[in-house]
Amino acid sequence: MSEFASRTAAVTGAASGIGRDIAQALAAAGTDVLFVDRNPAVTEVAATAGATGLVADVAAPDLADQVLAWLDGRGLDHLVTAAGIQVRTAAVDIAEEDWTRLLDINLSAFYRSVRGLLGALQQGTRGRPGSVLAISSMSADRAVPGIVPYGAVKAGLSHLIRGLAAELGRTGPRINAIAPGYIVTEMTQEMLSLPENHDRIVERTPMGRLGDPADVTGPAMFLLSDAAGFVTGHTLPVDGGYALV
Numbered sequence: 001m002s003e004f005a006s007r008t009a010a011v012t013g014a015a016s017g018i019g020r021d022i023a024q025a026l027a028a029a030g031t032d033v034l035f036v037d038r039n040p041a042v043t044e045v046a047a048t049a050g051a052t053g054l055v056a057d058v059a060a061p062d063l064a065d066q067v068l069a070w071l072d073g074r075g076l077d078h079l080v081t082a083a084g085i086q087v088r089t090a091a092v093d094i095a096e097e098d099w100t101r102l103l104d105i106n107l108s109a110f111y112r113s114v115r116g117l118l119g120a121l122q123q124g125t126r127g128r129p130g131s132v133l134a135i136s137s138m139s140a141d142r143a144v145p146g147i148v149p150y151g152a153v154k155a156g157l158s159h160l161i162r163g164l165a166a167e168l169g170r171t172g173p174r175i176n177a178i179a180p181g182y183i184v185t186e187m188t189q190e191m192l193s194l195p196e197n198h199d200r201i202v203e204r205t206p207m208g209r210l211g212d213p214a215d216v217t218g219p220a221m222f223l224l225s226d227a228a229g230f231v232t233g234h235t236l237p238v239d240g241g242y243a244l245v
Contacts, residue, residue: 002030004221004225007031007078009033009077010036010078010117011035011082013084013135014033014046014082015037022082022216022221023046024049025221026080026224033049033051034067034070035053036053036067036083038056040055043055075122075123076120076125079130079173080132083109085101087101088146107157110160121173122173129172130173131173131224132173134161135178136157137154137179138181138239138243140154140158157177162233174229174232178235179238180211180238181238182211183211183213183215207241211240215238
């Protein structure tokens with residue numbers, strides 16, 4: 001029996017890409033998973049996995065309350081925050097509403113979710129605290145022209161993860177992140193399909209290829225698992241070695 005059997009999990013950004021792949025893996029391992037996404041397709045995606053779908057904006061102030069209603073008094077073993085947006089523009093040209101939306105979805109939503117679900121995460125379902133996993137980005141640690149605001153917000157997320165992990169170390173939950181490199185998802189497909197982008201990135205990546213959501217899911221399952229029980233405040237690069245060169 002999988003160690004994830006009979007556990008509970010909420011995954012945001014679960015209608016597509018990395019979030020969908022992680023949510024499906026958890027459901028396949030026997031976890032009771034709430035798939036959360038603002039895309040109405042999340043209900044069908046969840047149903048296919050034998051799970052529950054919730055159509056909701058992660059930036060909504062009452063998202064944690066909606067997750068708690070689904071839990072119905074149970075603890076929460078795993079929270080995965082994979083919802084995110086990217087705005088491609090020069091930093092000085094970004095529209096105010098786009099900057100605000102980046103902050104709301106990529107940073108504030110994570111903070112509100114952890115704070116609002118803290119009691120459930122500390123309770124868990126097995127008499128021990130659960131774990132939190134955020135999907136960050138390698139751009140949190142490097143300047144990438146064209147997505148500087150996105151990188152700045154992700155850098156804030158990295159600091160928040162380390163700080164929360166330090167403050168909550170004794171009470172839980174564990175809090176970690178994955179920093180994906182160039183992964184082919186709905187959000188990146190258009191940019192990565194251009195030959196000049198694809199060839200340049202593949203040439204620079206030591207492993208010589210682009211990533212797939214499944215490349216992120218394995219490390220994600222490790223960080224959520226008991227095998228990572230002494231790991232917190234860590235951001236794991238999953239980028240084929242791109243950040244090395």
